[in-house]
Amino acid sequence: MNTRIQFSDLHLSREIAKAIEDMGFEEPSPIQALAIPLIQAGRDVTAQAQTGTGKTAAFGIPIIEKIDPSRRTVQAIVLCPTRELAIQIAEEFSNLLAHLPRITVLPIYGGQPIERQLRALQSGVHIVIGTPGRVMDHLRRRTLRLDDVTTVVLDEGDQMLDMGFIDDIELILKKVPQNRQTLLFSATMPQPILEISRKFQNKPEFVRVEYAELTVPQTEQSYIEVKEREKLDVLCRLIDMVDPHLTIIFCNTKRRAEDLSGKVRARGYRADELHGDMKQSQRDRVMGGFRKGVIDILIATDVAARGIDVEDVDIVINYDVPQDVEYYVHRIGRTGRAGKSGKAVTFVAPKDFTKLREIMHYAKVQITRMPVPSPSDVAQSRTRGVLERVRETIQAGGLEQFVRIIEEETEGDHSTIDIAAALLKMQMDVGIEPLAEKPGELDFGDTGAESGMVRFFLGVGRQHKVAPKDIVGAIAGETGIPGKAIGAIRILDSYSFVEIPKEHAAEVYTIMKERTIRNQPTGIEPASGKRA
């Protein structure tokens, strides 16, 4: 097949075609090219494609074309696993609806006051995007009727099953008229998904975008050979060298994601973690921060990051080699999206080489070896960055008054090139640390601890029923430093002190700040010099 399907081949309405153009889509993605004609023909479709391949528009476009705006009833419902996704899908629909203002779409999800959703539903909504739990709530209250629904979408089907939504989904599907069109989208096709398809679809057509196509070709993939204990240092160097705007780092477990997040923050990076056990409100906060660029580094587990769409992720780093080939493909799908180029770097410990070969084989990708970035690599790349900004600043103009200041203040004492060099040196001196040292260690000054230790104040004491073992347990448990490394503990009525070896102090501080001891916020702060 050498002529690719174009949007113009899909006989779309003028309004949708215009919206697609506004959105900057040049041609249908493979899954769109496969699925849209089948959905338009009224078929039930089960589609498998990796995250980031445009599945939303694949069902969104034909759904919108089928809506009759003059009937003020819900005509399509999309079920998806999380609030985050419901919002994202609703946004994509709103964009597709830019020139069809009479068609309305409403995301409904837990955590938002139900009254607001009630009012919106009462005013007449054509397309509902919802999480199964909240949709069930509305069905029970009879505030949502599905009698006129002609299309149902189960998006991220595998994840909804993983999250235990199967019963809700079955109940919801029973409320929708039998002659509906049922569309099932999923990144993977495990047996339970096929079961759902068998039970609820009518002669479904299966479409799938194969691995080779799945991998985003614009993503440059490499690996770094690194021992477990050097991973953190190498990670920081890599980030300093690439100097990405947004980074996603993947860890294999929630525990490792949390640990790494604390350590990376302790080194002064703006990072946060995202894992499956977090409350929805926490996840929203983290994702919001990442989108706005308040956080540059998102440290995630596979499950937590599924389906989340963030634009402009420059680099994906696999801190751990993923356990599963599909996970690899999903992870690197987070970068190089929608035609932009991206990077994916995988950390490979000696024991991981078999897995790496397996990934290359099954995902049909080439992952090339890259050396550990050296300090001079970092320095060079920073220089390039600074000079790049210099060029941009010169191009932007408006330098006259600065030229005057330099002429007046230096009175020709220095050559222009010396001044430029000095400014560059000042920019670069922000510190490129050698690997052996512990870069970015926070200096707590004199905290009145024994030598080699840092003494911390904790805002919990006897009145919170805190005993030494609670403090040791909490710190060792949360940070992974051995309990016996923890030094003197002194418990007073409403507060306590604990001494921590210097090399662990920054880590303990950043992690424990966000944790509790006996259900109380730790209130951890470096102690002041004089011993109480």
Ligand code: ADP
């Ligand atoms: P998926 O549901 O498969 O994970 P999405 O539907 O969230 O993927 O799409 C990922 C991103 O790609 C979105 O930002 C979307 O707007 C964009 N996109 C979708 N289709 C196209 C297309 N044909 N061309 C360019 N970008 C597209």
Ligand code: MG
């Ligand atoms: Mg999706």
